[in-house]
Amino acid sequence: MITEITSEATTWLGYLQRGSVLIQVGLFVAAISSESRVKRKLSSPLIASLTHLIVPAALFLSASVLTLAGITAGFLQYLALLWVLWRCVEPTKQLIHGRFPKVPVEEIDKSFFRPVLLVVSILTFSQMLGSRESLSLISLGDVFGVTLTIGKLFTALVIVYLVTALASRPAAFAAWLGGSFFGIKPQGRRALEVILRYSVIGIGVMGVAFYIGINGTALVAVAGGLSVGIGFGIKEIISNFISSIWLLFEGSVRPGEILMINGDPCTVRKLGLRATQLRRGRDGAELLIPNQNFFTQEAESYTAGETSRRDVVAVGAAYHHEPSQVIAVLEEVARQHEKVLQHPPPAAFTVDFADSSINYKLLFWVRNPLEAFGVGSDLRQAIWTAFDENGIGIPFPQRQVYPMEWPPSKEQTHRLGSPSNQLQAEADSDPANDSTGETP
Numbered sequence: 001m002i003t004e005i006t007s008e009a010t011t012w013l014g015y016l017q018r019g020s021v022l023i024q025v026g027l028f029v030a031a032i033s034s035e036s037r038v039k040r041k042l043s044s045p046l047i048a049s050l051t052h053l054i055v056p057a058a059l060f061l062s063a064s065v066l067t068l069a070g071i072t073a074g075f076l077q078y079l080a081l082l083w084v085l086w087r088c089v090e091p092t093k094q095l096i097h098g099r100f101p102k103v104p105v106e107e108i109d110k111s112f113f114r115p116v117l118l119v120v121s122i123l124t125f126s127q128m129l130g131s132r133e134s135l136s137l138i139s140l141g142d143v144f145g146v147t148l149t150i151g152k153l154f155t156a157l158v159i160v161y162l163v164t165a166l167a168s169r170p171a172a173f174a175a176w177l178g179g180s181f182f183g184i185k186p187q188g189r190r191a192l193e194v195i196l197r198y199s200v201i202g203i204g205v206m207g208v209a210f211y212i213g214i215n216g217t218a219l220v221a222v223a224g225g226l227s228v229g230i231g232f233g234i235k236e237i238i239s240n241f242i243s244s245i246w247l248l249f250e251g252s253v254r255p256g257e258i259l260m261i262n263g264d265p266c267t268v269r270k271l272g273l274r275a276t277q278l279r280r281g282r283d284g285a286e287l288l289i290p291n292q293n294f295f296t297q298e299a300e301s302y303t304a305g306e307t308s309r310r311d312v313v314a315v316g317a318a319y320h321h322e323p324s325q326v327i328a329v330l331e332e333v334a335r336q337h338e339k340v341l342q343h344p345p346p347a348a349f350t351v352d353f354a355d356s357s358i359n360y361k362l363l364f365w366v367r368n369p370l371e372a373f374g375v376g377s378d379l380r381q382a383i384w385t386a387f388d389e390n391g392i393g394i395p396f397p398q399r400q401v402y403p404m405e406w407p408p409s410k411e412q413t414h415r416l417g418s419p420s421n422q423l424q425a426e427a428d429s430d431p432a433n434d435s436t437g438e439t440p
Contacts, residue, residue, distance in 0.1 A: 024076035031059045056083035082121055111165040119158055146213035156208045163204030171197035194245060240274045243291035247271060253294055258369045260300035265369055281370045308341060309369040313379050316357030318393045323350050323358060329390055330362045333382045339375050341365040356395045
């Protein structure tokens with residue numbers, strides 16, 4: 001194998017060391033280097049959108065003219081053609097997106113067009129440098145008793161990639177068709193699409209294995225080895241994958257749902273095969289929660305049945321205010337807020353007789369759970385204003401500290417408040433003592 005590969009590499013180096021080929025490669029490198037200067041000189045707004053195509057197109061036309069004139073320029077023509085095709089990708093994508101906005105242009109480009117262009121480039125490049133057929137027959141070794149060649153390996157990799165990249169569209173169509181015929185819910189269709197997609201990929205991999213020449217016994221042996229690996233090494237991945245399929249069928253966790261994770265409301269962004277992506281409302285952080293956690297841990301949902309959420313504002317009022325008056329003010333403040341739902345209506349309650357105040361709770365409902373924090377802040381400000389307008393005080397504990405001497409002297413005095421309000425300490429507890437503190 002090494003000898004055959006070395007022989008092919010020597011042939012390629014011999015082709016690349018030809019004078020005419022080196023000149024063509026030099027012209028190609030010079031064209032790439034001069035492209036930025038050409039763009040600066042051609043700053044006309046009429047051709048601004050085509051500046052990235054001018055140099056490769058001019059190089060391709062020049063190489064074509066030289067080839068027609070009988071001058072060797074085939075390699076330069078090939079390189080310039082690849083350059084032009086690569087530069088035409090972005091304008092084509094913009095044109096298709098402008099005419100057909102619903103077409104997944106980016107997905108088609110990344111999963112199909114660019115890989116196909118890469119494969120075609122490799123095949124044509126190897127054909128220009130030498131014999132593609134002789135290269136494909138080079139043996140890489142034996143796999144399960146089957147001789148594996150470079151051609152078979154390359155073909156197998158291309159087929160596996162195409163099956164993996166293109167399996168989603170047929171699977172999505174089959175899931176939509178099955179859902180429409182059997183009345184499956186949207187979340188069930190998504191789960192069915194995932195199952196069909198991986199089934200197609202599995203069938204494609206088995207087909208490639210049979211194409212290479214691996215028999216069923218070898219596949220059973222590989223499956224046995226994989227089962228051992230799954231049991232010891234990647235059981236968490238398989239568990240998350242099965243959990244994602246179950247969640248898709250069940251529909252208990254879906255994009256747009258709001259879950260309470262560690263005390264913070266989070267919006268489900270995407271349900272993946274390994275983890276669910278959430279966006280935390282407090283700081284906008286992106287969270288990745290393994291799918292199996294939804295089966296082993298508790299998660300509160302605010303949108304599973306209804307999207308409304310109840311929140312509470314606690315406040316205290318002085319004892320000399322009638323509780324019915326305070327409750328009426330609190331409920332009126334909540335009813336005037338535009339984001340507070342009127343059904344069910346807001347309600348206020350007396351909850352506790354505290355040391356310095358009677359405590360109340362105002363319960364209210366909002367449509368969007370993520371807005372509860374902001375609405376609560378608005379209500380607290382409005383309650384402050386309403387209490388001030390209605391003469392309702394919010395008491396709070398006060399503490400006064402008085403300086404004193406320790407140990408106290410016999411003539412020590414404690415001053416309370418202003419200098420006019422003084423408390424004279426008795427010098428001696430004995431009533432027989434005189435004002436000077438002297439004993440008879």
